[in-house]
Amino acid sequence: MPYVNIRVTNEGVTAQQKAELISGVTELLQKxxxxxxxxxxxxxxxxxxxNWGIGGEQVTNLRKKGKS
Known part of the structure; x- marks a missing residue:
């Protein structure tokens, strides 16, 4: 039984996008x-x-600076 964990920042990922990720990953594992x-x-x-850091900085701060 494959288990896939996708982690994304909570910046407006829609229910439709999540459904597409679930479907696409499942299809890829099957294929x-x-x-x-x-x-x-x-x-x-x-x-x-x-709660997400890159290069020693919170993503919140990086987004404010336009760096990520």
Whole structure:
């Protein structure tokens, strides 16, 4: 049973986009690894930008500076 965890910042990812990610990842695992879609688990975690850091800085601050 494949388990895929996708983490994104919580900046307006729509329900439709999440559905497309889940469907697309499931299809990819079926195509490439011949995994059964019925037992494929996909979890999407949305992370506050204050809780995500790149290069020693919070993404919130980087976004304000236009760097990410």
């Amino acid at each position: 490439v690894l011949h995994k059964n879609p019925a037992t494929t688990v996909v979890v999407i975690d949305e992370i506050e930008t204050d």
